[in-house]
Amino acid sequence: MALIVHKYGGTSMGSIERIRNVAKRVAKWHDAGYQIVVVPSAMSGETNRIIGLAKEISEHPDPRELDVIAATGEQVSVGLLAIALHAIGKQAVSYAGWQVAIKTDGSHTKARINSIDDIKVKRDLEIGKIVIITGFQGVNEHGDITTLGRGGSDTSAVAVAAALNAQECLIFTDVDGVYTTDPRVVSEARRLNTVTFEEMLEMASLGSKVLQIRSVEFAGNYRMPTRVLSSLTDPLIPLKIEANSGTLISFEEDTHMEQANITGIAFSRDEAKITVFGVPDRPGIAYQILGPVADANIEVDMIIQNQSVEGKTDFTFTVSRHDYTKAMQVLANGVQQHIMTTDIIGNAKVSKVSVIGVGMRSHVGIASQMFRTLSEEGINIQMISTSEIKISVLIDEKYMELAVRALHKAFDMESPA
Numbered sequence: 001m002a003l004i005v006h007k008y009g010g011t012s013m014g015s016i017e018r019i020r021n022v023a024k025r026v027a028k029w030h031d032a033g034y035q036i037v038v039v040p041s042a043m044s045g046e047t048n049r050i051i052g053l054a055k056e057i058s059e060h061p062d063p064r065e066l067d068v069i070a071a072t073g074e075q076v077s078v079g080l081l082a083i084a085l086h087a088i089g090k091q092a093v094s095y096a097g098w099q100v101a102i103k104t105d106g107s108h109t110k111a112r113i114n115s116i117d118d119i120k121v122k123r124d125l126e127i128g129k130i131v132i133i134t135g136f137q138g139v140n141e142h143g144d145i146t147t148l149g150r151g152g153s154d155t156s157a158v159a160v161a162a163a164l165n166a167q168e169c170l171i172f173t174d175v176d177g178v179y180t181t182d183p184r185v186v187s188e189a190r191r192l193n194t195v196t197f198e199e200m201l202e203m204a205s206l207g208s209k210v211l212q213i214r215s216v217e218f219a220g221n222y223r224m225p226t227r228v229l230s231s232l233t234d235p236l237i238p239l240k241i242e243a244n245s246g247t248l249i250s251f252e253e254d255t256h257m258e259q260a261n262i263t264g265i266a267f268s269r270d271e272a273k274i275t276v277f278g279v280p281d282r283p284g285i286a287y288q289i290l291g292p293v294a295d296a297n298i299e300v301d302m303i304i305q306n307q308s309v310e311g312k313t314d315f316t317f318t319v320s321r322h323d324y325t326k327a328m329q330v331l332a333n334g335v336q337q338h339i340m341t342t343d344i345i346g347n348a349k350v351s352k353v354s355v356i357g358v359g360m361r362s363h364v365g366i367a368s369q370m371f372r373t374l375s376e377e378g379i380n381i382q383m384i385s386t387s388e389i390k391i392s393v394l395i396d397e398k399y400m401e402l403a404v405r406a407l408h409k410a411f412d413m414e415s416p417a
Contacts, residue, residue: 007157042073063108102138151212162222177247272324278342
């Protein structure tokens with residue numbers, strides 16, 4: 001009997017009526033003979049509400065206690081879904097992450113999964129129960145509740161699917177798949193039937209909000225086929241139709257290698273640029289700048305070091321916009337005096353736009369077409385970074401939507417692949 005993992009986002013669990021629809025959809029798959037594990041998020045807006053309460057009491061709540069309260073949203077969801085399944089005659093049992101147990105490291109609010117104990121879950125599945133497990137949370141070696149960070153329910157679902165050797169992990173959300181770009185920016189954006197793990201990982205890391213990046217990493221590392229599809233359709237839609245809907249994230253060898261040059265255009269508004277001027281050009285200087293930034297748990301993305309002039313250089317990097325103020329403080333409180341820089345300036349009004357596609361490996365001229373398109377629109381490029389299947393540029397945020405629309409058209413992405 002094949003095992004399928006369903007994950008439902010906060011919008012899918014946003015009301016009692018939607019929870020009842022989730023129950024009907026899950027029951028449909030179970031009636032078709034599948035073993036089913038469900039990983040739901042908290043009801044839409046609930047986690048924000050809970051964290052907001054904590055921050056009314058303290059501007060900087062203790063991370064351990066924040067995890068204790070943030071985890072309650074998913075516990076409400078699993079209990080309500082189990083009750084909804086019982087109401088339509090289905091045997092179901094709900095578990096919190098610490099009951100399974102989903103074991104994590106000790107990084108409160110940003111924990112990473114180390115292992116999953118599947119014995120209890122497999123026992124319930126074998127006797128025909130539908131198992132519902134909280135997303136977003138686990139337990140560390142000290143028995144403390146931990147959370148995985150925003151979007152962590154996606155990661156939980158894929159990790160559970162991998163641990164149980166599921167046939168497929170279905171991520172039900174409020175969109176019907178992965179698009180060439182955000183349809184809210186480009187109305188002609190097209191839904192992709194398939195996308196590779198590599199492409200999806202780049203899209204997730206570069207601003208696409210459909211899937212959380214760590215969930216894609218898990219799926220790729222454990223070769224877990226993952227499908228993104230809508231939960232807002234009729235829950236009783238024929239299973240054969242639903243099972244082939246949405247976007248399947250699969251392996252490159254399963255796709256056509258002569259596919260379109262570019263699969264998608266990703267963008268991120270949440271960017272900030274920092275430049276350290278007059279940096280001594282000596283071995284280890286990059287670490288002396290970025291080491292303290294990393295120690296402050298701030299992720300760095302694009303990096304440029306200019307050519308040395310009379311033993312001095314300029315060092316530029318980007319961080320997430322919500323880390324911008326913290327990063328500037330870290331640099332000002334020690335780094336600037338330690339390495340004797342002339343100045344540090346920042347710009348929190350920049351955005352990143354990226355073109356992505358495994359087809360870039362076998363097609364030349366992608367970069368020149370991208371740069372020409374931006375030039376024709378009068379858009380200045382501030383930074384560039386590349387990998388084998390993507391090119392990213394940093395631009396002024398006011399030009400971001402124009403850049404996305406122009407590139408989408410230039411690469412003829414409205415047409416079917």
